[in-house]
Amino acid sequence: MDFAGSDSARRAPSAIKSAKIVIAGGFGVGKTTLVGSVSEITPLTTEAVMTTAGVGIDDPSKVPGKGTTTVAMDFGRITIANDLILYLFGTPGQTRFWFMWDELIRGALGAAVLVDTRRVTDSFAPIDFFESRKLPYLVAVNCFDGAPRYAAEEVREALAIAPEIPLVLCDARQRESAKSVLITLVEHAIATLRLELTRTGR
Amino acid sequence: MESAGEDPRGALVRPYAVTRGRTEPTRDIAIEAVLLTTHRGQQEARFAGRDKQAIAALCDGRAQSLAEIAAYTRLPLGVSRVLVADMVADGLLALHGAAQAEDDDRMQILERVLSGLRRL
Numbered sequence: 350m351d352f353a354g355s356d357s358a359r360r361a362p363s364a365i366k367s368a369k370i371v372i373a374g375g376f377g378v379g380k381t382t383l384v385g386s387v388s389e390i391t392p393l394t395t396e397a398v399m400t401t402a403g404v405g406i407d408d409p410s411k412v413p414g415k416g417t418t419t420v421a422m423d424f425g426r427i428t429i430a431n432d433l434i435l436y437l438f439g440t441p442g443q444t445r446f447w448f449m450w451d452e453l454i455r456g457a458l459g460a461a462v463l464v465d466t467r468r469v470t471d472s473f474a475p476i477d478f479f480e481s482r483k484l485p486y487l488v489a490v491n492c493f494d495g496a497p498r499y500a501a502e503e504v505r506e507a508l509a510i511a512p513e514i515p516l517v518l519c520d521a522r523q524r525e526s527a528k529s530v531l532i533t534l535v536e537h538a539i540a541t542l543r544l545e546l547t548r549t550g551r
Numbered sequence: 552m553e554s555a556g557e558d559p560r561g562a563l564v565r566p567y568a569v570t571r572g573r574t575e576p577t578r579d580i581a582i583e584a585v586l587l588t589t590h591r592g593q594q595e596a597r598f599a600g601r602d603k604q605a606i607a608a609l610c611d612g613r614a615q616s617l618a619e620i621a622a623y624t625r626l627p628l629g630v631s632r633v634l635v636a637d638m639v640a641d642g643l644l645a646l647h648g649a650a651q652a653e654d655d656d657r658m659q660i661l662e663r664v665l666s667g668l669r670r671l
Binding site for chain 2 (some may be wrong): 365367387393396419426434435436455456458505532538543
C-alpha cells in the first residue's frame with residue numbers, strides 16, 4: 350500500500366468504514382453495562398434534541414417543551430481493523446420517543462433487545478419497532494442476580510417472537526457474555542441477508 | 552437581522568448560537584460516520600474558531616465518529632453535525648462513509664465485523 354504525499358508517521362487508510370449495532374431495552378436493563386463490557390473506550394454519552402410532534406400517543410400540547418425532547422444515549426467503540434470501526438449505540442432509556450428516531454437504526458447491522466425478566470413488557474416496544482423496520486435483531490435476557498429465571502422458551506412465548514429470532518441468556522457485566530451476544534447477532538444478520546439475497550436472486 | 556433573543560424555546564436552542572443559527576447541516580452525516588482531520592485542517596483549523604479547532608484536534612490522526620465528536624466537545628449532536636458539515640465543506644475534515652443497508656459490500660462488512668468480534 351502506498352499513500353502518496355501523506356506523512357508516513359501518520360498513515361491512515363484511504364477509506365474508513367464505520368458500522369453500528371443498536372442495543373435496546375427498558376430503563377436500567379443493562380444496556381450501558383453491556384456496551385461497556387466490550388467497548389475499547391469508557392462509554393460516552395451524547396445528547397440529541399428530537400422532534401416528538403405527531404407521536405400520537407399523547408396530546409403534543411401537553412408534552413413539556415412543546416414537541417421536542419432531549420434524549421441522551423450512551424455508546425461505545427470497537428476498532429475491528431484500521432479501516433473498520435464498529436459502534437454500539439444504547440437507545441435512550443428514559444423516553445419512549447426514541448422510537449421516532451429512525452436515524453438511530455438507519456444502516457445498523459442489527460439490534461439486540463436486552464430483557465429483564467422482571468419487566469418483560471419494557472421490551473415489547475423495541476421488538477415491534479425492529480420488526481416493523483425489518484432490522485435483524487435478537488433478544489438477550491440479562492440474568493440479573495436474584496431475577497426470576499425462566500426457561501428461554503417461556504420468555505420467547507411471553508414476548509411472542511418468531512422461532513427464527515435468536516434468544517440468548519447473558520450477563521451484561523461479563524465481557525465474554527456480551528461478546529457472544531454481539532457475535533450471535535451478527536451471525537443472525539448474515540443469515541438474514543443471505544436469505545434475502547437468495548430470495549431476490551442476487 | 553433576526554433577533555435571537557425572542558425564541559420561546561429558550562435554552563433548548565441556545566447552543567445553536569455557535570452555528571450562527573443554522574440547524575440544517577449542509578450534508579447529511581450519520582451519527583457513526585467517522586471523520587479525520589485533513590492536512591489543510593491541521594494547518595488552518597485554528598483560524599476557524601474555538602469549537603472547530605477543538606474538533607480538528609480531536610480527529611487529528613485518529614478517526615472519530617460524529618457521536619464521539621459530540622460527546623467529547625459536549626455539544627448536542629445536531630450542533631456538532633452542523634459544525635462538522637461546515638468543516639467537511641471547507642476541506643478541514645475528511646468524511647468517511649458509514650455502512651448502509653443497501654451497500655453492495657454489506658455481506659463483506661458483516662463478515663469482517665464477525666471475525667473481528669471473535670478475535671476480541
